[in-house]
Amino acid sequence: MNRATMTVTILGSGTSTGVPVVGCSCAVCGSKDPRNSRTRCSALITHRGRNILIDTTTDLRQQSLREKIRHIDAVLYTHTHADHVHGIDDLRPFNFVAGQAIPIYGSGETIASIRRNFGYIFNEEPEEGYRPRLNPREITAPFDLFGLWVEPLVLHHGSGRSLGFRIGPFAYLTDCSAIPESSEKHLQDLEVLVIDGLRFRSHSTHFNIPQAVEVAARLGVRRTVLTHLSHEVEHADCNKALPEGVELAFDGQQIELCLAGYQARP
Ligand SMILES: [Zn+2]
Ligand SMILES: [Zn+2]
Numbered sequence: 001m002n003r004a005t006m007t008v009t010i011l012g013s014g015t016s017t018g019v020p021v022v023g024c025s026c027a028v029c030g031s032k033d034p035r036n037s038r039t040r041c042s043a044l045i046t047h048r049g050r051n052i053l054i055d056t057t058t059d060l061r062q063q064s065l066r067e068k069i070r071h072i073d074a075v076l077y078t079h080t081h082a083d084h085v086h087g088i089d090d091l092r093p094f095n096f097v098a099g100q101a102i103p104i105y106g107s108g109e110t111i112a113s114i115r116r117n118f119g120y121i122f123n124e125e126p127e128e129g130y131r132p133r134l135n136p137r138e139i140t141a142p143f144d145l146f147g148l149w150v151e152p153l154v155l156h157h158g159s160g161r162s163l164g165f166r167i168g169p170f171a172y173l174t175d176c177s178a179i180p181e182s183s184e185k186h187l188q189d190l191e192v193l194v195i196d197g198l199r200f201r202s203h204s205t206h207f208n209i210p211q212a213v214e215v216a217a218r219l220g221v222r223r224t225v226l227t228h229l230s231h232e233v234e235h236a237d238c239n240k241a242l243p244e245g246v247e248l249a250f251d252g253q254q255i256e257l258c259l260a261g262y263q264a265r266p
C-alpha cells in the first residue's frame with residue numbers, strides 16, 4: 001500500500017433493514033442486479049496496511065468474509081443505532097489475529113451507550129466463553145490514527161446526534177438530517193464525500209437524495225457517493241438520473257484517494 005494513498009471500501013450501502021427487506025416483494029428487493037443488494041451501512045478505510053472500520057453493523061461477519069478482511073486495527077463509531085453497532089461481537093475473530101484489544105472510538109455518548117448495552121464485553125469479572133476485547137476511547141477532538149488525521153464532526157440525526165468523519169480529502173457522513181455550521185466549515189475542499197441519501201421521499205432522521213445532492217453542491221464536492229439506501233432506490237435507474245459527480249454507493253465499491261498534499265497533522 002502506497003503511503004500517500006487511502007482506499008475506502010463500501011462494506012454496506014443499505015439502510016437499517018438491509019435490502020432486500022425481509023418479506024418484501026417489490027422490484028428492487030427482487031432485483032438480480034447485485035448493486036440492489038445492500039447490507040447495513042459501513043465502510044473500511046485502508047492506509048499503509050492498516051484497516052479502520054467505520055461501525056460494526058449487523059452484517060459485519062458477511063461483509064468481512066465477502067471483502068476478505070484479515071485484520072481490523074481500529075473502529076470508528078458514528079452513533080449507536082442498532083444497525084451500526086450490533087455486529088460488535090463479530091470483532092472477536094479480529095482479536096485472535098491482533099492478539100490484543102482493538103481500540104474503538106466514539107463520542108462520549110456513544111462509548112457510554114456501548115458500555116451500557118454490551119455490559120458483558122466490559123464486565124471486569126472473569127467469564128467463561130469468548131467476548132470481544134475492546135479498548136474504548138472517547139473522541140473529543142481531531143486525532144492521529146495510523147498517520148491519518150481524523151476529524152470528528154457532529155451531525156444532526158433527527159433529534160439525536162451522530163459523528164461524521166473527515167480524513168484528508170474524504171468525508172463520511174452517514175445517518176444525518178442536517179449539518180451544523182460548526183461542522184460544515186470543516187467540509188470544504190473535499191475530493192470525495194460519502195453521505196446519507198436514504199430515498200427520494202423525505203424522512204425525519206435522514207437526508208433524502210435531493211437534500212444530499214444539495215449539500216454536495218453547496219460544499220462543491222468533486223465526487224459524491226450516496227449511501228444508507230432503502231429499497232425505494234433502484235440502482236441503475238436512479239444513478240442515471242443523478243447530477244454529474246453524484247452516484248449511488250454499492251456494496252464492495254472501492255474508492256481510491258490520493259493523500260499527497262494532505263499532512264497527517266495540519
Ligand atoms: Zn443507520
Ligand atoms: Zn422492497
Ligand SMILES: [Zn+2]
Nearest residue numbers: 079081157175
Ligand atoms: Zn441512525
